[in-house]
Amino acid sequence: MLKLAILGFLYDRPLHGYELRRHLVALTGHIRPISDGTLYPAIKRLEADGLLTRETEPGTVAAPRHTLHLTPAGRAALFDWLRAPEDLDISDENRWFTVLAFLRHLDAPADQAAVLRRRLAFLSEPASFFYEGTRPLRAEDITDPFRSGVLLVARATSQAEITWLHDTLALLETT
Amino acid sequence: MLKLAILGFLYDRPLHGYELRRHLVALTGHIRPISDGTLYPAIKRLEADGLLTRETEPGTVAAPRHTLHLTPAGRAALFDWLRAPEDLDISDENRWFTVLAFLRHLDAPADQAAVLRRRLAFLSEPASFFYEGTRPLRAEDITDPFRSGVLLVARATSQAEITWLHDTLALLETT
DNA sequence: CCGATATACCTCGGGGTCGAGGTATTGTCG
DNA sequence: CGACAATACCTCGACCCCGAGGTATATCGG
Structure with a gap:
């Protein structure tokens, strides 16, 4: 790192x-x-x-x-x-x-795109943050305002990043 | 942690x-x-x-x-x-x-609000990610698409969270 | 009844991170 | 001229994390 x-x-x-x-x-x-x-x-x-x-x-x-x-x-x-x-570099x-900060050093756009696609795949996976006993909780089931804040912010972040990833992947393909 | x-x-x-x-x-x-x-x-x-x-x-x-x-x-x-x-709990x-996931355990809404305000203050600080020599680079000066992605996603995240923080702080004051 | 799987816990060595502390030089301000 | 800040580098012990490996029980399919 x-x-x-x-x-x-x-x-x-x-x-x-x-x-x-x-x-x-x-x-x-x-x-x-x-x-x-x-x-x-x-x-x-x-x-x-x-x-x-x-x-x-x-x-x-x-x-x-x-x-x-x-x-x-x-x-x-x-x-x-x-x-x-590493997987941790993609998920954290x-x-x-840090990966993004230096990804321009790769000269092959195809290699860059492959890395972006890994991040996209990670962000597209459904993730449940909280459990009630053994049952995973859905966003709608959470009454705690702080925990729903976590979900809200996490979702806004992924949405923004997914959009950016799609745009940038499209851009790389035209190169 | x-x-x-x-x-x-x-x-x-x-x-x-x-x-x-x-x-x-x-x-x-x-x-x-x-x-x-x-x-x-x-x-x-x-x-x-x-x-x-x-x-x-x-x-x-x-x-x-x-x-x-x-x-x-x-x-x-x-x-x-x-x-x-700790400061790291606020910035990372x-x-x-993790703090948010358990913040409901505090019983005083004033204590909860104080913690949210620290995060708000952190997100409101201007942060420059990259340097050209000794000069900090502005978002507009960055031509690398990956680095501007970092800035774009970081900004979208803070915006979403700042909005949520304001909403939640308002909610806590009515309690 | 055998093996796979899930449950449930533990140890150990290697390695990275941190804060506190230390050394030394140059420039600046009063 | 003396104190202080900024530059520039380094070490050490304490602590934490990780992966690899180990132990053991219950359940279920074939």
């Missing part, structure tokens, strides 16, 4: 940790803040896996900076992930948004 | 682990599946903290069941959490939905 967001940002241009952090904060930070204790070990792991290299430059503003460059293996890992996201909105 | 969902479900009625699991799967399982290796240790932790007790009953259908009962301390912990959710949609 974090791992792939890092690769995605570095694909555009080499960054040093602090800049990378700003990008990550913009992408998901308002939802779920990202701490140094998460970011720097993640960078180390990626370096250890050979997906990126660090080049130390004398600090232009402050302490010496480690500019991070994606390796060919790093680019390959990014493409692999984008072509075949936060992760899904 | 999981912890509080467990307390929330047990508040309604005592359940054994397997039933609890079904409830949890219905609530968030289609987004993010919950594994045994997560659930049972969580139950153990709650028991160790004195928030629930386990009563072993001879299995009615299969293996002996451990029926889980909320203790007074468990009920108190649930109320504390609902009255003052998955967690927020």
Whole structure:
């Protein structure tokens, strides 16, 4: 997740940790803040896996900076992930948004469309949120205003996204 | 998160682990599946903290069941959490939905309204998802269809939820 | 009566995340 | 000139989650 967001940002241009952090904060930070204790070990792991290299430059503003460059293996890992996201990347909105943020890096519109279709399939599945004993509750049966809020918002979200998915899939097919 | 969902479900009625699991799967399982290796240790932790007790009953259908009962301390912990959710519970949609699923357990409408207002404040904050170098990008500046999809869906979601929040807050004030 | 399935629970290792804390440099304001 | 903020990076322990695997009982079809 974090791992792939890092690769995605570095694909555009080499960054040093602090800049990378700003990008990550913009992408998901308002939802779920990202701490140094998460970011720097993640960078180390990626370096250890050979997906990126660090080049130390004398600090232009402050302490010496480690500019991070994606390796060919790093680019390959990014493409692999984008072509075949895990189920969690499809179902969890936060992760899904991260996939979308970098999906343009895939060059084949057919590959992009395939990913969008997986999300569409997921959103089209009926989901029941609540149970009364063993019986799943329908939206109409729920009297609690907060729980019906959950259903209302969830449905509005899927509707908006399904519409967008159809539009974008149509657009990809004309390409 | 999981912890509080467990307390929330047990508040309604005592359940054994397997039933609890079904409830949890219905609530968030289609987004993010919950594994045994997560659930049972969580139950153990709650028991160790004195928030629930386990009563072993001879299995009615299969293996002996451990029926889980909320203790007074468990009920108190649930109320504390609902009255003052963490920032992450407010900002992360998955967690927020869990808060909403159990918010009816608070008996004071003023307390419920205060929680809804925190979510409203969060959704009203302007958020920029993407940067070009150091400059935050506006929705109009984004040409990538996938990234503009992120913005479009995010905006549709907040709009729907803001409307619902206003309606529900009005409803709570008449009570 | 055998195997499959559903019920029901548990452990363990690997791995990721977090917050708290630490180090060091440069620029800015009073 | 001294304090402070911003830049820039790093470590550590605590904690939580996950998947893989294991145990055991009841029921039902063939």
